[in-house]
Amino acid sequence: MPNIALVAHDAMKAEIVDWASHHKSRLVGHNIYATGTTGGRLQDDAGLNVERLLSGPLGGDAQLGAMIAEKRLDALIFFIDPLSALPHDVDVKSLLRLAILYNTPLAVNRSTATALVRHLQNKD
Ligand SMILES: O=C(CO)COP(=O)(O)O
Numbered sequence: 182m183p184n185i186a187l188v189a190h191d192a193m194k195a196e197i198v199d200w201a202s203h204h205k206s207r208l209v210g211h212n213i214y215a216t217g218t219t220g221g222r223l224q225d226d227a228g229l230n231v232e233r234l235l236s237g238p239l240g241g242d243a244q245l246g247a248m249i250a251e252k253r254l255d256a257l258i259f260f261i262d263p264l265s266a267l268p269h270d271v272d273v274k275s276l277l278r279l280a281i282l283y284n285t286p287l288a289v290n291r292s293t294a295t296a297l298v299r300h301l302q303n304k305d
Pocket residue numbers: 188189190191215216217218219220235236237238241242273
């Protein structure tokens with residue numbers, strides 16, 4: 182099963198829960214990894230089975246970056262807050278840079294996330 186990561190900043194958590202609930206039937210065919218708080222919300226509010234990593238600011242973004250570098254992640258869906266400055270911006274940039282470097286399929290908003298899960302489903 183492909184490994185897919187779901188991550189959302191605090192202001193985007195309601196949106197990723199809503200999006201994931203909508204696409205649950207597409208997501209259940211994947212091993213889902215998520216940063217800590219996002220993962221908790223996806224489990225509790227969207228009923229998804231999630232492998233929870235550390236919270237993003239505490240190293241979860243870095244863990245996902247390492248998974249990408251080790252070629253253990255097949256896609257990254259990252260609902261980034263476009264309106265807030267974040268204390269761990271360097272981690273966010275590092276994660277995005279590694280996804281670009283390793284050509285990892287990457288979606289950073291709802292419409293591209295939908296396109297990406299549709300694409301992954303058609304590949305199966
Ligand atoms: O901050 C994050 C990504 O940069 C997400 O971390 P949490 O899911 O733990 O809130």
